[in-house]
Amino acid sequence: MSRVEQITASPEGTQDLAKDFASGLRRGDVVALSGDLGSGKTTFVQGLAEGLGVKGNVVSPTFKLVNEFSGKVPLYHIDFYRIQSTREILVIGLEHYLFGDGVTVIEWADLYPDIIPKGTIRVCFEVISQNERWIVVDREGDR
Ligand code: ADP
Ligand code: MG
Secondary structure (H helix, E strand, O other): OEEEEEEEOOHHHHHHHHHHHHOOOOOOOEEEEEOOOOOOHHHHHHHHHHHOOOOOOOOOOOOOOEEEEOOOOOEEEEEOOOOOOHHHHHHOOHHHHHOOOOEEEEEOHHHOHHHOOOOOEEEEEEEEEOOEEEEEEEEOOOO
């Protein structure tokens, strides 16, 4: 396990952190985001997308379960928040994304922990104050 912790002081700070983080990602990586509503998960994905060279507006997938973006590496943005059951997730063919050729990032990943593959990079968000977020990145193995 390796852990990196950082406090950001603005949404832009969180996006910059995510941009840096994106440079260390490879095809097939899965990134699980957890933390309360408004803790910065979607903001982080916006920076991640920028870092992966993705063009397009990153907002939480609300009506669809997955938003797909093409960049240097494809980005699959998933949000478990409105999901009612594991079955609903499997029906969309989640494995196609998780074991595919892009980077998969999942908001509210901890709502369905059984679905998250081994080796997933975990990023946890905590609100410290109005503009401060505590962001913890945990990786398995020596990456
Ligand atoms: P989530 O996806 O976790 O619900 P969002 O990224 O959609 O959270 O929203 C985070 C909110 O908090 C935004 O309104 C953003 O402007 C605000 N914010 C304030 N400070 C920060 C920070 N340091 N990092 C990320 N977001 C921040
Ligand atoms: Mg969100």
